Amino acid sequence: MRIATWNVNSLKARLGKIEEWLEIAEPDVLCMQETKMADAAFPALAFHGLGYESVHHGNGRWNGVAILSRVGLEDAHPGFSGEELSDIEECRFLSARCGGVRVASVYVPNGRSVGSEHYEAKLEWLERLRLDLAEHADPSDQIALCGDFNIAPEDRDVFDPAAFVGATHVSEPEREALRRIEEWGLEDGFRRVYPGADRLYSWWDYRAGDFHKHRGMRIDLLLLSAALADKVTYALIDREARKGMGSDKPPSDHAPVFVDVAIGPASA
DNA sequence: ATGGTAGCGCTGCTA
Numbered sequence A: 001m002r003i004a005t006w007n008v009n010s011l012k013a014r015l016g017k018i019e020e021w022l023e024i025a026e027p028d029v030l031c032m033q034e035t036k037m038a039d040a041a042f043p044a045l046a047f048h049g050l051g052y053e054s055v056h057h058g059n060g061r062w063n064g065v066a067i068l069s070r071v072g073l074e075d076a077h078p079g080f081s082g083e084e085l086s087d088i089e090e091c092r093f094l095s096a097r098c099g100g101v102r103v104a105s106v107y108v109p110n111g112r113s114v115g116s117e118h119y120e121a122k123l124e125w126l127e128r129l130r131l132d133l134a135e136h137a138d139p140s141d142q143i144a145l146c147g148d149f150n151i152a153p154e155d156r157d158v159f160d161p162a163a164f165v166g167a168t169h170v171s172e173p174e175r176e177a178l179r180r181i182e183e184w185g186l187e188d189g190f191r192r193v194y195p196g197a198d199r200l201y202s203w204w205d206y207r208a209g210d211f212h213k214h215r216g217m218r219i220d221l222l223l224l225s226a227a228l229a230d231k232v233t234y235a236l237i238d239r240e241a242r243k244g245m246g247s248d249k250p251p252s253d254h255a256p257v258f259v260d261v262a263i264g265p266a267s268a
Numbered sequence B: 001a002t003g004g005t006a007g008c009g010c011t012g013c014t015a
Helices: A011-025 A045-049 A118-135 A172-185 A189-193 A239-243
Strands: A002-007 A029-033 A055-057 A065-069 A075-076 A094-100 A101-107 A143-148 A221-225 A232-237 A257-263
Touching: A002 A011, A002 A101, A002 A143, A002 A221, A011 A029, A011 A045, A029 A101, A029 A143, A045 A055, A055 A094, A065 A094, A065 A101, A118 A172, A189 A221, A189 A232, A189 A257, A221 A232, A221 A257
Parallel strands: A002 A029, A101 A143
Antiparallel strands: A002 A257, A029 A065, A055 A065, A075 A094, A094 A101, A143 A221, A232 A257
8 A cells, every 4th residue: 555645735736736646656545735725625526536535624724634545535534533623723634544544644833933832832733643642543553644744853854954953843842742652653654664864855945946955854754553664665755746747837845755555455 | 145935815924
């Protein structure tokens, strides 16, 4: 099973590229973030035409998450377990069961600047995610948290650690919050395939030509429970899709990332 | 050089 994640930075602006990428990469499951779309505008028919069931959780603001699946999509749940839909101001978490895997599309708050109220809210959101797992999930199940975590797990995941001193995405409290989630029973699927690699990024700032200068960060992660992590056969950050894929319109500032896991009918 | 680009949507916010 191929499980992918992609912060698309506006689903409306990127729909053509996403359709193109689905046909090229053929993921079984794709988690998207930053759709910037309301549920009523979600193009479920376009994805259905490519063989994907889908679910979306968005309110038209700058957030919004979705899951596509061609291996079944059941028991979709917007927000954390027990969270009332009417209480959700920012749509950043959506889970569903796809082909026997509990999949979540995750869009961690940016945090803006260390010490700001937005940064504190980011840490609180991460702790809430951890508690949600601890209370409502079992680490022995097949679980994949896929998304834009807005955290580079280690210094080797950023192009120049010195340039990020004091910045968000690399601060110790953020990394500690991520580690605590992993300690519950999840593992960075990318590192199963590339344990020693550095300078492999998933996001590049649009500005100052950062993509072409290879000045990026690896912040888009696939966190897998052991039942999946032990069966990873391949992983890729699709840098080609960050180039724009033949269209005149700009690409997303994130590249899609995927892992292949040898489970279920797709791998038989 | 305290810069730069993109999306949304129409003014400035968010990333």
